[in-house]
Amino acid sequence: MNWIDIGTPEDIPLRGARVVKTRLGCVAVFRPAADEVYALADRCPHKGGPLSEGIVHGRAVTCPLHNWVFSLETGAAQGADAGQVETYPLRIEGGRLLLDGAKLALRGAA
């Protein structure tokens, strides 16, 4: 693990998302509840929709392009659709958001 400080939870609107740019595409950081955050690849497996622009509800996000719904916890498509979004370890510590750089690097290697 290689935790990278990317900001504070308050930088993300409640029930919203922000993106983190990486060399291999954007990672969407979601905040479904005040002190709950998740990081997923910002690319819908359907047609590449930016998940960070979707509506966040419960612990899920709806893709803004064609309404596929994904679990923020597992990255799996819900309901009838089949698809999987990569998830990344993210945690809050001392009021900071820490994203696992090791897994991001693996993404590059893969």
Added chain:
Amino acid sequence: MTRNLIIIGAGMAAGRLVELVTEAGGWHITLFNAEPRGTYNRIMLSPVLSGEKTYSEIVTHDDGFYAERGVACRFGERVTRIDREARTVTGASGDVLPYDKLVIATGSEPFIIPLPGHDLDGVIAYRDLEDTERMMGLAAGQRAVVIGGGLLGLEAAAGLHARGVSVTVVHLMGHLMERQLDEAAGYLLRRELVGRGIDIRCSANSKEIKGKDGKVQALILEDGTELPCDLLVMAVGIRPSTGLAKAAGLAVGRGVHVDDQMLTSDADVLAIGECVEHGGQVFGLVAPLYDQAKVAAAVLTGAEAAFVNRETATKLKVTGCDLFSAGDFAEGEDREDIVFRDPGRGIYKRLVLRDNRLIGAVMYGDTGDGGWFHGLIKDATDVSEMRDTLIFGPSFQGGAALDPMAAVAALPADAEICGCNGVCKGQITTAIEGGAGTLDAVRATTKASASCGTCTGLVEQLLAVTLGEAFVLPTAKPICGCTDLTHEDVRRLIKSKPLKSQPAVWQELGWSTPNGCHVCRPAINFYLLADWPLEYRDDPQSRFVNERRHANIQKDGTFSVVPRMWGGITTPDELRAIADAADKYKVPTVKVTGGQRIDLLGVRGVDLPAIWADLNRAGMVSGHAYSKGLRTVKTCVGTDHCRFGTQDSTGLGIKLEKALWGSWTPHKVKLAVSGCPRNCAEATCKDLGIVCVDSGFEISVGGAAGMDVKETEPLGKVATEAEAVEWTIAFVQLYRENAKYLDRPYKWIAKVGLDWVQARVGDAEERARLVAAFALSQSIYQRDPWADLAAPEAARGFAPLADLTLEAAE
């Protein structure tokens, strides 16, 4: 041999430690406390404040106790230094005392926000008896402001209120006690406290404290609001008291580092209570601190023990506010929520499950089963067997799984079904057996389900149970899977109950999910802002991306930008600014739209605030080409140029667009004004079209030229331009107040009937009301979103949170 044990701090953790160590014997204890007294039950300060208890009732260790156990008390004396080498501590008196073992139990310090004026007299925290006495010193009728809507802040506020003090709570977050409660429970709590007369302001940021002659006078909020007060209580959090330990060179993180034996980095020094950090965790509730005291006592008397942190539960000690929260809502995989709401009785319960185990519970209104749920969480009990009935608590367990019909059938005759009208099951079944075979008939005979309607499902189940095959459950289409109610039901209930926030809708109407879904959220957000323009605040996170970003998202994730061109009229300067923007932001496509304006397609999301700012500078505002709101008002050239024109169609179009822009509507709204019946602006296929004639203006509504093609139908004919504007606004407002979200006007008119619409808009009094209601809403919503979002603070939201492309590769 008796050895010397020095304990620094006589708080709740130390109190327990002294009891246990003196029972075992073997130590001579010296107990320092900065407060001029021994241990008392700090958590009971709130009942003292509210007058339900006296201080003497909450003292746990009195002088007699210490004398009996031979404890040397140094109360009112702060320890100023620890010398680990010499194994001594120095007290404020200058005395230096040797120890064989030392226990640090200094608790924590309240956090004081360093606002200008925080050091004025009358600005206090809420931690000890002195603070409590300060609050008790206020007379009825005086004013207090409490910053912080967490556990402590609310206990302070409720206690002050009980003394007749008028209290305002200022809370930074969107709902109360956000650490322990979700929004629904936070909403119920707020409703209760506001109902008592406590003024509560959420999402409110404090800016400075105003004083006079060194005394506090008022709190000023970021938005300029001034809240006068005689006392200001800050209850915004605590910090472990680590100064002494740090100065002594002990390992300190957020708190004093301790291992499972409560030993610090020096084996002769232990630490317990809120001042410690164990396994990355710091503490704020008393239960785990007592466990720590137990472990420390064992270690000091040579026994074996290890501290294990356990789940703690929170209750708010405000009489009449029944809430409970336990466990973990924050991290983890594969969670599931079970939500139960009983709007009639103001009850909300939510359980969080992971891997068939309960990991968190929040309850409001009925917390009787809290202990049982807490037990399930602590024991990590597998709940798969009872999952379906888990939320109903222990009394429902043990039998076969309940199906809803059987549950209704099993209810006793005196079970209340309709909370609003106090109708019980027996009355309803009697009515059904007496011939009331439909929901409406039951409503008419018993009044059940005739008020808020949330028991409709239960009444229908009773019909089904009583009538059997003869009753077919009606299939009115609910908004989405979160509720059984239809759009029409929800609109009606939002107005009649009245409901003014999303958590209020979710709770009072029994939503089955914690906070809705992508289908209901945009609809509810619209209904609330249309019905309560002053009270409700638009929620961007409940909007589809286009309305949140104020631009249409393209299939490649870029956006389109369409500035308004009032009535289709532009100027060379505007065109130049558009051309410059297209160059500057490398816009791949510039297109003239079917709505008489120009579309810049393919703008990158991060460039939006900048291109908007450029267009704003040239005097242009958002064209709302993305909104469920006013889109375009198409016009023809009219009397200014055209040889057939009868009225100034261009001028009227511009007036209408200037009156209506910025308003939100159930679906998009497009208008057109033609200067004569040749109708070059295609007014007769718009949501509202005006065709000018010699004698005035013919207004028609309900046209369509999208997925359906439909000619408009006449709404009325008026003589003057001013009336044409008035009728148009009244029509749009009527549509805003009544239509289902995502119904274009033609679909809505088909449901309510053109006659009804004509009667309403045609009635002078009602028309005036509609125009006034629209004006009120526009006073808030007619703002250029581009200008708002191009402002530096808001524009930041369009940029990435972090850019790791520059990080060195691993």
